[in-house]
Amino acid sequence: RKEVEQDPGPFNVPEGATVAFNCTYSNSASQSFFWYRQDCRKEPKLLMSVYSSGNEDGRFTAQLNRASQYISLLIRDSKLSDSATYLCVVSISSGSARQLTFGSGTQLTVLP
């Protein structure tokens, strides 16, 4: 089983739709969680951190469920510019080191 697994893509949705991605993690010692966005052949960029109480940033909402070991990302009123690959990232602490594990990404295409 992969340490971090994401919904298989691609997701093709019409403009204005609401779309949700899920991500599960296997290590219960995971401490920090993030969603990154990556455009084709570009570097990933932080979209949002994910907090235990859930958090919202405009049209984006992130949720964390520690009991079931998954995080989610909800995009409301999707725009053409939301088309990208969304990476789930989980951070664990290994002694004095902190390592991040990336999911394989979910590709989103918003259609006009």
Add this chain to the structure above:
Amino acid sequence: DGGITQSPKYLFRKEGQNVTLSCEQNLNHDAMYWYRQDPGQGLRLIYYSQIVNDFQKGDIAEGYSVSREKKESFPLTVTSAQKNPTAFYLCASRKQRGRNEKLFFGSGTQLSVL
């Protein structure tokens, strides 16, 4: 402006040749990382470094080497022992303190074999 600079943007390697990818940051970050990304896949960790003169292997270190002689610099050498080096390479850095320390990426280097 602070940031991470990777160079070159595109690099071509001949069979049996070693090549070095540059990564420099002026964010005063302690930790630096090298990732490899293949088409349609997530990022896989090659090497990481927590402090100067110290580094650890990641999940796919074979065929790669690194050095961390300065806090700002973390070059990656792809050796001839790496038989399938064609990929997109990303360098990243982050602070070590705090639980939600964010990862900052360079713009990447596309390495191809001639």
